[in-house]
Amino acid sequence: MRILVAEDEWILADWIAEGLRKFAMAVDVVYDGEAADEHLAVHDYDVLVLDRDLPGVHGDEICRRLALSGADVRIIMLTAAASVRERIEGLGIGADDYLPKPFDFGELAARVQALGRRSLAPVPPVLQRAGIVLDTYRRQASRDGRFVPLSLKEYAVLEVLLRADGAPVSAEKLLEQAWDESADPFTTAVRVVINRLRTKLGDPPCIHTEAGVGYRL
Structure with a gap:
């Protein structure tokens, strides 16, 4: 799952990102509205964690644009304004969810996961193929009843492959969905993780390689 955190409080933004990465999410972070617009134009995000009071381009404006464009990204809006009227306004301009500050991180993570499931093609919370069972709630995997211990990155790649439901997934798509923007597009990271998954499974x-196309489960 690919997430963009747009929050001008640097410490808070980095704290949110670090926490979400522990849920095997690929997370990019920006600290103003202009940077958020630039990232949204380049990457396909599943969820946008959006501070309503961003400097540069206001969070409301970003939210309106995304809603009007019909973008698939789901938006959870964060704000210090917690009144009912302001929550209604936030939802009215296109946000999918609204969380007032201060908030409990566990609740934020649960809401982001729920929105992420809605941003993708509808899938059950448990993914299965080739004897593999992936519990996306507990982030646990097994094959033919045998528990398979996975690193966060291995889990993220396996989830993308399972969601593809047998269709091939390119290395570029895996980088987009399982790594953040710091990933080198010419890196061998995808091949390394795929090889580790093959060994563990x-x-x-x-996991089969289709030359010039990608990987298929």
């Missing part, structure tokens, strides 16, 4: 081989 065991025989018979279930």
